Amino acid sequence: MIKIDNLTKKFGAHISLDNVSCEFNKNESIALMGANGAGKTTLIRSILGYYHPDEGSVAINGLDPIKHRINVLQEISFVPQLPPPIKLNIDELIQYISISANVDKEKIMHYANEMKLDLKANLNKSFFKLSGGMKQKLLIAISLAKKSTIIIYDEPTANLDPKARDDFYRLLKQNEEEKVLLFVTHRLEEVKDLVNRQIYMDLGKVVSDEKI
């Protein structure tokens, strides 16, 4: 599903990804780990088609994520580490997502409900005015409602309380079949029941890649 081939990405003199090659296939749940600056976020952003590689390539189902961004992004759900300060209200944000990505509004409501987030009471509130936990819950609900085959989570539980984390893992368990789940995390113990592969990165290289 995701094929990364000799990918190198530089920012000025700094090499963020150094000749990285790996493949992620259906039914794999991967914990992507490494110290700050190891290249995890650069790798994710390359998969999302945000970065132009200096060398090498990324292919999602055989497609270049930059040249075929619409087809590729239809298959990907992404939750960033820190929810961005989006000024749209919840209703407008859901409208943006449901029209652009053809996501059913009711599904977002359903998953928000499962995450114990009362969306109906907050529809006219700006997204950035929600608490950190509420923002994260909404982004998780959107990622699950999107029905993508690739789900990328960058430290998704950073703002969640223990109960919300349990809800999140329960929902993921129900939705992981036939998918690639990619977790960027510093805490393997949190996702160890979900993942079946562990990749460790350092200084822009994959230093270990093992099945669990």
Added chain:
Amino acid sequence: MKNLYLIAYLDLKESLRAKWFVVYSLVFGGLIALFFIAGVTESQVMGFSGLSRLLLMYIQITIVILPIFILITTVRSISGDRDNHILEYMLSFPISLKQYYWGKIIGRFITVYLPVLFAMVIAIVYGAFKGADIPWSIFFLYTGLLFAMSSAFLGIAFFISSFVKSSEVALGIAFFVWIFLLAFIDIALISLMMQNRFNEELIIFIAMINPMEIFRVAAISLFDPELTVMGPVAFYILDSMSQGVFVLISIGYPLAVGLFFAFLGFKIFEKKDLV
């Protein structure tokens, strides 16, 4: 197309709620109100009176503040979203970069153009209510000029926004562009003219490729078709073309400048790393 309209619509809604938009609308609406309160329509200067006088004053002030308002409120639109990771999330959905970029431009254009237009419409309606003669030709010329001027600076702002990574730098560049076009070119060209180093026609040509300068000249051309207030410079302009052609150029040229910079900005946005 639905995504283009969606982006434009959401950007418009977001802008209408923003504090800068309230200030922006109050400034232009307030200007018109101030002119009426101050009795500008009753005064007569250089033969201009009534609503014509009011619109002339409005346009003279607009030429100074409209570009900087557009630049500072728009220049952070993409660079700001990039800065605070909004772009990273919003572009993770299947929207083409073309739809995102041009949708933002359309939404922002409506936001910046409507308040200046409405301020003029309010002046016309209030003037008509008071029984003043409505200078329709001036109103339509200014509508076109403001449209073209808004396009020019919106295009420049999006161009800056597309290549600058930090919104602070974008603001700095925007301010420089404004002050350069507003004052520096005038000062530099006047000093060159005084030194007699260059041909006058060349100096006037350089002045006229500045969208703010062409806006200024076109704005007075309807009151003063012979451009007598400009002195000998008028000969260089009106000898080369008729007043009608000059007015068309003064609308078409800034529009073309805006589209050119907006397109250049899009190419950079498309070719550069997105976040």
